[in-house]
Amino acid sequence: MPRVVITGIGVISPIGLTRDAFWRSLVAGTCGIRTVNSPDFEQIRFKHAADIEGFVPEDHLSAKDITLMDRFAQFAVVAAKEAMSQSGLKLTPAMREDGAVVTGSCIGGRSAEEVGYRELYIHNRNRVHPLTIPLGMANAGASHISMHFGIQGPSYTVSTACASSAHSIGQAFHMVRCGAAPFALAGGSEAPLYFGNLKAWEAMRVISKDTCRPFSTDRSGLVLGEGAAMLVLEPLDAALARGAKPIAEIVGFGMSADACHITQPSAEGPARAMRMALRDAGLAPEQVGYINAHGTATEVNDRTETAAIRLVFGAYADKLAVSSTKSMHAHTLGAAGAIEAAASALSLANGILPPTVNYTTPDPACDLDVVPNAARTQQVETCLSNSFAFGGLNAVLAFRKFA
Amino acid sequence: MPLMSDSIQDRVLKIIANTRRIPLESVRPDSSFEELGIDSLDRLNILFDLESEFDIEIDDEEAKKVQNIPEMIAGITQLVDAKASPES
Numbered sequence: 001m002p003r004v005v006i007t008g009i010g011v012i013s014p015i016g017l018t019r020d021a022f023w024r025s026l027v028a029g030t031c032g033i034r035t036v037n038s039p040d041f042e043q044i045r046f047k048h049a050a051d052i053e054g055f056v057p058e059d060h061l062s063a064k065d066i067t068l069m070d071r072f073a074q075f076a077v078v079a080a081k082e083a084m085s086q087s088g089l090k091l092t093p094a095m096r097e098d099g100a101v102v103t104g105s106c107i108g109g110r111s112a113e114e115v116g117y118r119e120l121y122i123h124n125r126n127r128v129h130p131l132t133i134p135l136g137m138a139n140a141g142a143s144h145i146s147m148h149f150g151i152q153g154p155s156y157t158v159s160t161a162c163a164s165s166a167h168s169i170g171q172a173f174h175m176v177r178c179g180a181a182p183f184a185l186a187g188g189s190e191a192p193l194y195f196g197n198l199k200a201w202e203a204m205r206v207i208s209k210d211t212c213r214p215f216s217t218d219r220s221g222l223v224l225g226e227g228a229a230m231l232v233l234e235p236l237d238a239a240l241a242r243g244a245k246p247i248a249e250i251v252g253f254g255m256s257a258d259a260c261h262i263t264q265p266s267a268e269g270p271a272r273a274m275r276m277a278l279r280d281a282g283l284a285p286e287q288v289g290y291i292n293a294h295g296t297a298t299e300v301n302d303r304t305e306t307a308a309i310r311l312v313f314g315a316y317a318d319k320l321a322v323s324s325t326k327s328m329h330a331h332t333l334g335a336a337g338a339i340e341a342a343a344s345a346l347s348l349a350n351g352i353l354p355p356t357v358n359y360t361t362p363d364p365a366c367d368l369d370v371v372p373n374a375a376r377t378q379q380v381e382t383c384l385s386n387s388f389a390f391g392g393l394n395a396v397l398a399f400r401k402f403a
Numbered sequence: 404m405p406l407m408s409d410s411i412q413d414r415v416l417k418i419i420a421n422t423r424r425i426p427l428e429s430v431r432p433d434s435s436f437e438e439l440g441i442d443s444l445d446r447l448n449i450l451f452d453l454e455s456e457f458d459i460e461i462d463d464e465e466a467k468k469v470q471n472i473p474e475m476i477a478g479i480t481q482l483v484d485a486k487a488s489p490e491s
Contacts, residue, residue, distance in 0.1 A: 045463070205447060205463045220464065263444055300443070 004176045005246035005402060007239050008087030008232035009342045010079035010187075013329045014050035014225050018082060022329075022339075023346045026354040027375045031328050033211050033223050040195040046207045049193055050225030050330030068131065069144055070109030071191035075228035075335075076141030077148055080185050084149065087232040088244055089183060091149060100181035101146045101155040102172040103230075104164030104188030106334035108138030108157075111194040141189050145230075153181050159334065162294070164188050166337025166387035166395035169231060170253030173397075176233045183238070187338035189228030198224070206298050212331075214295035214324035214356050215302050215370045217363035222296040225330030229338035231345070246402040248345035251382070252281025258392025264300060265388055270308035273394035277384060278312075281398040285313045288320065288398075289380025290353050292344045293370075294388045295324020296331055303365045305386065321378065323371040327357040337387040341397055344385040348401040351379035411457075411483060412476050418456055419472070422448045432472050457483055 009019045014032030016022035025032070032050040041047050052075075057066045060078045069077065080101075091099065112135035116128030134140065139157035146155045154175060158167040165188025172186030192198075201207055201224060208221035239246055254276025258269030278285060294305055310317050325343045332339055347353055352375050359372040385397045409417075412432060420427040423445055430439060436446070450461050453475075459482040469475050 045460075203447070203451060205450070205466060207463070209464055261442070261444075264442065 001177050002179070003236040003249055004173055004233055005236045005239050005249050006231050006345050007089065007234050007244045007246055008083035008085070009247060009345060010082030010086070010230045011228070011339065011342050012052060012055060012075050012079050013227040013229070013339055014052055015329050017052070017055060019086065019342065019346070022342070023350070026325060026328060026343055026346070027352055029328065029355050029357045029374060031211065031357050032225065033330055036193065038193070040193060040198060043195070044198045045202050048211065049223060051193055052226055065144070068134065070112045070135045070140065072105060072109055072189045073140040073144050075191060075226070076103055076189035076230065077144045079187060079189065079228040079230040080145045080148070083185065083230040083232045089232060089234070091151070095182050096150045096152055098153040098182050099151040100153050100172055100175050100184035100186070101142045101151050102158065102168040102184060102186045103139070103142040103145065104158045104160070104166070104168035104334045104337060105138045105141060105190055106159060106161050106164050107190065107192055107197060109136040109140050110197070111191060112136045114194055114196045145185055149185070151185065160393045160395070161389035161391060162331065162333055162336055163387040163389035163393055163395040164334035164337060165229070166341065166385065166397055167255065169338060169341050170255065170395055170397055172233055173250045173253055176235060184233045185230055186233060187228065187230035188335040190333045190335040191226045192224055192333055193226055208297060211358050212297045212327050213358040213360065214293065214297040214327050215363060215366040215368065216359045217361040219297040219299065219302065221298050222326070223330040225332040227329065227332045227335050227339055229335060229342040231338065231341060248348045249400045249402050250397065251400045252277040252279070252283065252398030254278070254280055254396045256394045258394070260392060263390050265304045265392060267304050267307035267311055269392055270305060270386065270388050270394045271311040273396040274308065274312045274384060274386070277396040277398045281382070283382055283398060286316050288313070288382050288384055289378070290347065290383040291320060291322045292340045292383065292385040293322050293324045294386040295326050295356065297324070297326065301388070302363070305388070306366045306368055309368065317368060320369065321353050321371050321376065321380070322368045323354055323356040325354050327359070328354070337385070337395060340385045340387070344383050344397070344399050348380065348383060348399055351377060353378050353380070411480050414456060415453065415472070415476050415479055418452045419449055422452050432476070434472060436471065453479060459483065459486060
C-alpha cells in the first residue's frame with residue numbers, strides 16, 4: 001500500500017489563526033481560555049470559553065461567499081485555503097475530478113437555525129431566513145470547500161460528536177491509501193459558542209468552574225472552544241514527485257464503539273481503537289513515543305483514558321509522554337480531532353512535545369507523564385492522537401515523523 | 404402534581420421515582436443511588452427536574468458533592484430556605 005503524507009496544514013484556533021501561530025502557542029504553553037464578553041453568555045452560569053478573536057472573514061472570503069456561510073463553514077474554508085496553499089498542490093482537472101473532501105462537525109451551522117427559531121418563537125414572526133437550511137447543514141463546510149477548489153470527488157461530512165474530525169481524517173487517509181482518491185482535504189470545524197448550545201452544555205454539568213486542567217486532580221470539567229483544522233493528504237510518491245515537503249506521515253487509523261453508555265465511556269472501547277490504529281500502522285506499542293490525549297478534563301474521561309492507555313501499553317505506558325492540548329485550545333468538539341491531529345503532526349516535524357498546561361496536582365488515577373505545563377524538546381518517531389465521542393464512538397490516528 | 408403541603412422530602416422522592424421511572428414505593432430516604440440504578444445521566448435528569456420543581460438553581464460543584472438522598476434533601480432544603488429568606 002502506498003504511504004500517505006500530510007503536505008499542508010491549516011489551523012484556525014483560539015491560540016492562533018494560522019498553523020504557525022497555533023504551533024508557537026502550543027510550544028509556549030499559551031492558554032486560549034478566557035472570560036467571553038458576549039451577549040450569548042449573559043444567562044449562562046459559566047463565562048469562560050476559548051473563543052476566536054480577530055477572525056475577519058472579509059480578509060479571506062468574498063462578501064457573497066460570507067453571506068452563504070455560517071461561522072463554522074467559514075472556519076472550514078479558510079483553514080482549507082491555508083492547508084492547500086501550504087501544500088503547494090496544483091490541481092489538475094483529473095485531480096479535481098477524483099479528489100476527496102471529508103469534514104467533521106458535531107453541530108454544524110445550527111446557530112443559524114437558532115436565529116430563525118428565535119424569530120418564530122420569541123418575535124412571533126411567521127418566517128425564517130431563506131438560507132437557514134444551507135447555512136445550518138453539517139456538510140456546509142465540505143460543500144463550500146469542494147466548490148471553492150472545484151474538487152468533485154468523494155466529499156462528505158462525518159458527525160460523531162467529539163471524534164468527528166478524527167473519523168473524517170481517518171477515512172480520508174484510507175481513501176488516499178487505497179487509491180480511491182489522488183489526494184484529500186480532511187479535517188473539521190466547529191462554532192459552538194451560541195446561546196442555545198451553551199445552555200445545553202450548562203445543563204450537562206460538565207463545564208469546568210475555572211479553566212481546563214486535564215489529568216490534574218483539581219480539574220472540574222471541560223471548556224468549550226471553537227475553531228478548525230484541515231490537512232492535505234497525498235500519497236508519498238506523488239508528493240515527492242512534485243517536490244513537496246511532507247510535514248509528517250499518517251500511518252494508521254483505528255475505530256471502535258464502546259456499545260455501553262450514551263455518555264459514560266468504557267476503557268475497553270478506546271483501547272480497542274488504539275490497538276487497531278497500531279495494527280493498521282504496523283506498529284508495536286513500544287514504537288510510540290507520544291499520545292495527544294482526548295484529555296477533556298472531566299474526571300471520567302481522564303481516568304478512563306488513562307486506564308485505556310494502560311490496557312494497550314502495559315508497563316511501557318510509564319515511558320510514554322501523554323499530553324492534552326485541550327488545556328490550551330479547549331474542547332472544539334467536532335474540530336478537536338483535526339486540531340489535535342495538526343498538533344501531533346507538528347510535534348513530530350519539530351521534535352517538540354506540547355504540554356498539558358494548567359496542571360497543578362497529580363491525580364493517582366491518571367499516573368502518566370502528562371508533559372506538565374512546559375513543552376518538552378523530544379523527538380519521538382511515532383505518536384497517536386486519541387478522540388473519543390459521547391455515545392462511545394472512538395477514533396485514533398497514528399502518525400510517524402517523515403524521514 | 405405534588406401538593407404544596409407535601410414535605411420537601413416527599414417531593415424529592417417523587418422526583419427521583421418519576422425521573423428514574425420506578426415505583427415511588429421503591430424510593431426511600433435511605434436508598435442508595437446505586438440500589439436505585441441511578442447513573443450519572445439519571446443524576447443530571449433528577450437535578451434538572453429538582454430545579455424545575457423547586458424553582459431553584461443547583462450549583463455544579465455543590466451537586467457533585469451529593470452522595471445520597473438525605474444529602475440531596477438537605478441541599479434542596481437549604482436552597483428553598485435561601486430563596487424564601489429576603490436577605491439572600
